Amino acid sequence: xxxLGDTAIVGTLYYNQLIQDGKPPAQTVVLxxxxxxxxxxxxxxxxxxxxxxxxxxxxxxSLTMPFDCKLKTMTMIFKSTTAxxxxxxxxxxxxxxxxxxxxxxxxxxxxxxxxxxxxxxxxETLTGTxxxxxxxxxxxxxxxxxxxxxxxxxxxxxxxxxxxxxxxxVFEIVE
Amino acid sequence: xxxxxxxxxxxxLYFEKLVPDYQVRGKKIFFAGYFNNIFAGASNQPIHMExxxxxxxxGGDYITPLxxxxxxRLLSSTYxxxxxxxxxxxxxxxxxxxxxxxxxxxxxxxxxxNFTAVGGNINQFTSADNNTFPKEVVDNSAGGYEFDAxxxxxxxxxxxxxxxxxxxxxxxGLVFEILS
Numbered sequence: 001x002x003x004l005g006d007t008a009i010v011g012t013l014y015y016n017q018l019i020q021d022g023k024p025p026a027q028t029v030v031l032x033x034x035x036x037x038x039x040x041x042x043x044x045x046x047x048x049x050x051x052x053x054x055x056x057x058x059x060x061x062s063l064t065m066p067f068d069c070k071l072k073t074m075t076m077i078f079k080s081t082t083a084x085x086x087x088x089x090x091x092x093x094x095x096x097x098x099x100x101x102x103x104x105x106x107x108x109x110x111x112x113x114x115x116x117x118x119x120x121x122x123x124e125t126l127t128g129t130x131x132x133x134x135x136x137x138x139x140x141x142x143x144x145x146x147x148x149x150x151x152x153x154x155x156x157x158x159x160x161x162x163x164x165x166x167x168x169x170v171f172e173i174v175e
Numbered sequence: 176x177x178x179x180x181x182x183x184x185x186x187x188l189y190f191e192k193l194v195p196d197y198q199v200r201g202k203k204i205f206f207a208g209y210f211n212n213i214f215a216g217a218s219n220q221p222i223h224m225e226x227x228x229x230x231x232x233x234g235g236d237y238i239t240p241l242x243x244x245x246x247x248r249l250l251s252s253t254y255x256x257x258x259x260x261x262x263x264x265x266x267x268x269x270x271x272x273x274x275x276x277x278x279x280x281x282x283x284x285x286x287x288x289n290f291t292a293v294g295g296n297i298n299q300f301t302s303a304d305n306n307t308f309p310k311e312v313v314d315n316s317a318g319g320y321e322f323d324a325x326x327x328x329x330x331x332x333x334x335x336x337x338x339x340x341x342x343x344x345x346x347x348g349l350v351f352e353i354l355s
Contacts, residue, residue, distance in 0.1 A: 029205040051209035052228050054257040054344045063207055064253035064310050066350045102308050104259045147255050147310045173203060 026172045028072065031063075033167040035152055039092070040161040045107065048094075048150035048167055054105075060149035062105040065171075071096065071140040073170035074119050077132045080163035086127040090156025093118040094167075096140070099147040110149050113140055118153075142171070201352040203250065206241075208330060208347040214270070214338040221287045224330035224347055238290045240277040240327035247351040249274055249320035252297055253312045258343030261306045268336030270300040274320050277327040290331055294318050297330075300338070321354070 275292035
């Protein structure tokens with residue numbers, strides 16, 4: 001910290017007093033996504049669509065992030081007129097990952113950011129319900145330029161298969 | 176204004192006091208958008224980005240605007256090529272991306288001639304991108320891409336030449352700063 005000359009100094013204002021180095025208040029952005037016809041894909045994987053699905057069905061809808069940020073919260077809600085059926089032992093894990101540079105946005109080029117743990121998992125405890133779930137305090141660091149894809153991994157056979165899951169992802173911008 | 180340390184200070188003209196510049200910067204908002212079958216059209220035929228779903232009008236001479244409820248400026252944009260095949264463009268072939276707004280005219284919103292661009296290209300693919308799978312961030316903060324509350328904003332791509340494949344998509348991210 002040196003001059004005020006032109007208008008520059010480091011610190012923050014508190015009751016109009018310059019006190020010490022400050023941090024800007026965190027900004028958050030919310031992005032919505034959707035799993036369309038969830039639980040219908042062969043092989044038990046579904047890709048979340050940020051806007052819509054790519055023409056090649058093996059391509060993961062992938063969004064390149066424009067700033068450093070933290071994934072803070074994720075919500076998911078089951079959109080169906082029929083309650084979800086999750087047999088004993090079946091589960092659905094939703095995970096987030098990054099795509100490898102200069103390669104097709106396919107599953108082999110997707111790399112989990114959670115060590116494979118996932119962000120949320122629906123299991124048999126939710127059978128017969130209309131899940132509406134939230135995961136908070138995720139605090140997953142994401143760098144500017146990383147390209148994100150969200151995948152649902154189904155183990156077992158869940159139903160119905162012609163319904164959707166709406167997703168919301170809350171990111172805190174790191175400045 | 177000279178940045179010292181982590182944050183620069185600017186003069187708050189209302190109170191005539193120095194405040195951290197982050198206190199007078201607008202809040203950021205982030206949108207995802209999508210070009211469906213982006214290079215399916217003829218050379219120089221515009222295609223407009225979908226804000227919500229690829230089943231909306233698109234892939235032809237249509238404008239697909241979103242009306243903003245506040246004054247904004249574009250800060251940055253991101254692009255991710257969604258295809259099994261690398262983007263192929265050579266020589267003078269290119270794709271120009273512009274941001275603009277719908278201005279009422281003949282043919283209504285469905286007519287791409289009612290698109291008025293603001294500023295220059297926000298991004299461009301050229302032969303330098305040939306045989307790649309672009310995933311990139313573009314800083315647009317100095318481009319002067321400002322819009323008033325009530326403006327209906329659309330993103331246009333014009334392909335020059337014949338870029339392939341023609342059955343692939345482009346995922347877009349747009350960061351705006353709210354100005355008022």
